[in-house]
Amino acid sequence: MEDTPPAITADSQVARVFEWRRGFNTIHLIDLGIELGLFAALAETPGITAEALAAKLSLHGPYVRTWLWTAHGLAIVDADEAGAFRLAPYMDQILASPTHPRYLGGYVQLGTQVAADDFARSADAFRTGNVAPFQGRGEAFARLVAQSTWGLQIATAKKLLPSLAGMQAALEAGGSVLEVGCGTANFLVQVLKAFPKAGGVGVDIDEDSLAVARSRVAEAGFGDRIRLVAGDIAQAVPAGSVDAAVMIEVLHEITPYIRPAVVQAAAGALKPGGWMLIVDETYPSTLAESREPAFRFPLQTGIEELTWGNVLPTREEQERLLRDAGFTGEIHRSLIGEGFTVLAARR
Numbered sequence: 001m002e003d004t005p006p007a008i009t010a011d012s013q014v015a016r017v018f019e020w021r022r023g024f025n026t027i028h029l030i031d032l033g034i035e036l037g038l039f040a041a042l043a044e045t046p047g048i049t050a051e052a053l054a055a056k057l058s059l060h061g062p063y064v065r066t067w068l069w070t071a072h073g074l075a076i077v078d079a080d081e082a083g084a085f086r087l088a089p090y091m092d093q094i095l096a097s098p099t100h101p102r103y104l105g106g107y108v109q110l111g112t113q114v115a116a117d118d119f120a121r122s123a124d125a126f127r128t129g130n131v132a133p134f135q136g137r138g139e140a141f142a143r144l145v146a147q148s149t150w151g152l153q154i155a156t157a158k159k160l161l162p163s164l165a166g167m168q169a170a171l172e173a174g175g176s177v178l179e180v181g182c183g184t185a186n187f188l189v190q191v192l193k194a195f196p197k198a199g200g201v202g203v204d205i206d207e208d209s210l211a212v213a214r215s216r217v218a219e220a221g222f223g224d225r226i227r228l229v230a231g232d233i234a235q236a237v238p239a240g241s242v243d244a245a246v247m248i249e250v251l252h253e254i255t256p257y258i259r260p261a262v263v264q265a266a267a268g269a270l271k272p273g274g275w276m277l278i279v280d281e282t283y284p285s286t287l288a289e290s291r292e293p294a295f296r297f298p299l300q301t302g303i304e305e306l307t308w309g310n311v312l313p314t315r316e317e318q319e320r321l322l323r324d325a326g327f328t329g330e331i332h333r334s335l336i337g338e339g340f341t342v343l344a345a346r347r
Contacts (some may be wrong), residue, residue, distance in 0.1 A: 028112060031112040038067065043087055049082075109147075121307065131307055145209075172197065181253065184213045185202050187248055188226050189222060199227075203233050233262065234269075248279045279342050282314065283298050297339030331343060
C-alpha cells in the first residue's frame with residue numbers, strides 16, 4: 001500500500017516559506033564564513049572556542065559567537081560541551097578547500113555576489129526584456145564562475161572523459177581535446193596534468209575569461225600544449241582534428257538560435273570515432289516534470305540566469321542538436337550531482 005502524502009495545510013505552506021527564508025540567511029552566513037576566513041580557520045584549528053577564533057582573525061567577538069551558534073544550529077559546525085567548535089563532517093572539503101572537487105564556496109558566492117545584484121535588476125528586466133550577458137563582466141567574475149563549476153571540471157577531466165570508449169588510450173597516445181566555452185581553462189589544465197602527452201584547444205568568446213586562462217595555462221607550464229582562441233570554432237580548429245569536443249555548463253549559455261551552428265562546428269572538429277561530451281542542465285519538457293526532483297536544479301538555474309539571456313534546453317532540443325550535427329548512434333544520457341545531465345555521442 002502506497003503512503004498517502006501529507007495533507008497540505010495553511011500552516012504547512014507557511015512553514016515552507018519560513019524554510020526558504022532560512023535558506024536565504026544560510027547562504028549569506030556561508031558567504032561571510034568564506035569572506036572572513038572563518039571556515040579556513042576552523043579547518044586549520046579544529047576545537048577552537050568562539051573567543052579564540054575571533055582573536056585569531058581579529059574579528060568582533062560577539063559577532064563571531066553569534067555566527068558560530070547559528071552555524072551550529074544549521075549543522076554546518078559541530079561543538080563539544082565546553083564550547084569548542086569544529087567543522088561538521090565534510091564541510092572542510094565543501095566550504096574550506098577551494099581546490100577540492102566537492103568545493104561549493106564558488107557556487108555560493110556566485111549567488112551572493114552576482115545573482116543578488118541580478119535579481120535586484122530583474123523587475124525592470126521583466127518589464128523591458130533587457131538582458132545583461134555574462135560576457136564582459138571582468139576577470140573577478142570569470143574566476144568566480146569558473147570556481148562555481150570546479151567540481152564538474154574535475155569530474156569531467158578525471159572520470160567522465162577517460163571513461164568514454166577508447167578515450168583514455170587516445171589521450172595517453174597524445175590525443176587532443178577541444179573545449180567549447182573553455183572559460184579560464186581549468187578543465188584543459190586538469191586533462192593535460194592527467195595525460196602528459198595530450199594537447200588541448202580552448203575556444204571562448206569572453207576575453208576576460210581568456211585573459212585568466214592564458215595566465216593559468218602559463219602557470220601550469222602548458223603554453224606549448226594548450227592553444228586558446230577567441231571566437232569561432234570552425235576557424236580555430238581544423239575539421240577532423242580532435243579526439244573529443246567537450247562543453248561544461250556551456251550549452252545553455254549559447255543563444256538558442258546559434259546553438260545548432262556551434263554544435264555542428266564542434267562535431268565537425270572531431271576525428272572519426274571521436275566523442276562529443278556535454279555536461280549541462282536539462283529543462284523540464286512538461287509541467288509535471290517541473291515537480292520532479294531531477295529538475296529542481298535546472299529550474300533554479302533557469303530563473304537565476306534568466307536576465308543573462310540564458311535559456312536551458314529540454315531533452316528534446318539536446319538530442320535534436322546532436323542528431324542534426326550528424327550523430328546517428330546512441331546518445332548516452334546520465335545524471336550526476338544535483339541535476340547535471342551528461343550527454344555523450346560518438347562520431
